[in-house]
Amino acid sequence: MRVEVKFHLAKEILLPYDLSYYISGYIYRCIKQAAPELSEWLHNTGLKYKGRRYKPFVFSRCNFASRVNLDSVMKVKGTLSFQIDSIMPEIVHRFVEGAWANGHLDLFEFKFPLQETCFLPPVSFSExxxxxxxxxxxxxxxxxxxxxxxxxxxxxxxxxxxxxxxxxxxxxxxxxxxxxxxxxxxxxxxxxxxxxxxxxxxxxxxxxxxxxxxxxxxxxxxxxxxxxxxxxxxxxxxxxxxxxxxLKEHSCNGEGDCLKRKSTSC
Missing domain, CATH: 3.30.70.1900 (Alpha-Beta Plaits)
Structure with missing residues (x-):
């Protein structure tokens, strides 16, 4: 069960290239907001198999509506989006609940309002x-x-x-x-x-x-x-x-189950 989340960037800003650590922390915080016990289990225990622990979620790099690569940072504006998926649907559902409860993404000194969450259409798998x-x-x-x-x-x-x-x-x-x-x-x-x-x-x-x-x-x-x-x-x-x-599958284009904020303050 995959969801894409989008945030509003009110103005052009500079961000570092490596954002995965901060997005990972945001995901945990959102899950904790909706389901504290699930967040604690996910962070400290996870699934166990053959003596190893697995944290069952995966997420993409951040995409921006506009991005210019500079020497050590990127200049971005418009929207920030990423996708998250899991073999456990509850994790994705709780993340979405927590994301709307939080209402925004904090990155460094910036606060980006949540604009949209969209559950993507199912993929038709073949061999x-x-x-x-x-x-x-x-x-x-x-x-x-x-x-x-x-x-x-x-x-x-x-x-x-x-x-x-x-x-x-x-x-x-x-x-x-x-x-x-x-x-x-x-x-x-x-x-x-x-x-x-x-x-x-x-x-x-x-x-x-x-x-x-x-x-x-x-x-x-x-x-x-x-x-x-x-x-x-x-x-x-x-x-x-x-x-x-x-490939040939599409991201949120009106076919998925999307929830948008009615108005976004700048």
Whole structure:
């Protein structure tokens, strides 16, 4: 269950490029506003599987109606929007409730009024899907007792991705991924891929995280395709990485269930 939220920017302002840490905090605050116990569980416990904890939500990078990239900041105006999804619909519903209760997004010294929340139309899943990354796909792997970030030209990028998706499959459906089924993942239109252009280095709190904005073609059972859409691909989904959308599917365009503020003060 995916929702897109939009905020009003009354004037042109300067913002840093890396906003994921602040948006993550905002999401937790909104959920806490509507359901304190759910927020505490999500932050401190989450879902457990094979000795690991999972925070079941994923969100996209921020989009702006107008954006000009400068050396160290971006100049933006108009609207700020992002999407959030989860394998647990209650998380998305409580986030929306809390967002309207809060009424605005605080970023640094700025306060952006909430303009609209829109539940996006359901996606028609098939066994072959093409996905566009809405936030960088991150694949951390162990190398010489250190964490390094794999890239799309390394086979481990896809091996780790498949293993992670199988874990999320269990968390979503409460059953193991069928042994006789396979997950084939490859770059979509690989002849157009350029490693340097696809790479994105993001500062999240005190960490530098390297991910890749790449389109992927996935052949897998329909139930796995739904997991990919709801949980994202790769690691650190709850920190704003790995969210994807199905190509040829559209964002809020009047077909979804949208709620707008009747008037927005500047």
């Amino acid at each position: 072959t899907m093409v996905y566009k990354a809405l936030s960088p796909i991150v694949i951390p792997i162990q190398k010489n007792n250190q964490i390094v970030f794999s890239h799309p030209l390394d086979s481990r990028f896809y091996d780790s991705m498949r293993n992670s998706l199988k874990n999320w499959y269990y968390l979503r459906w409460q059953e193991e991924f069928p042994e006789g089924e396979e997950i084939h993942i490859q770059l979509y239109r690989p002849e157009k891929f350029q490693l340097g252009k696809a790479a994105v280095l993001t500062r999240f709190k005190d960490k530098n995280i390297k991910g890749y904005l790449v389109p992927l073609e996935v052949e897998a059972p329909v139930k796995m395709q739904q997991v990919i859409y709801e949980a994202g691909i790769g690691s650190y989904g709850s920190q704003g990485f790995g969210m994807v959308e199905a």
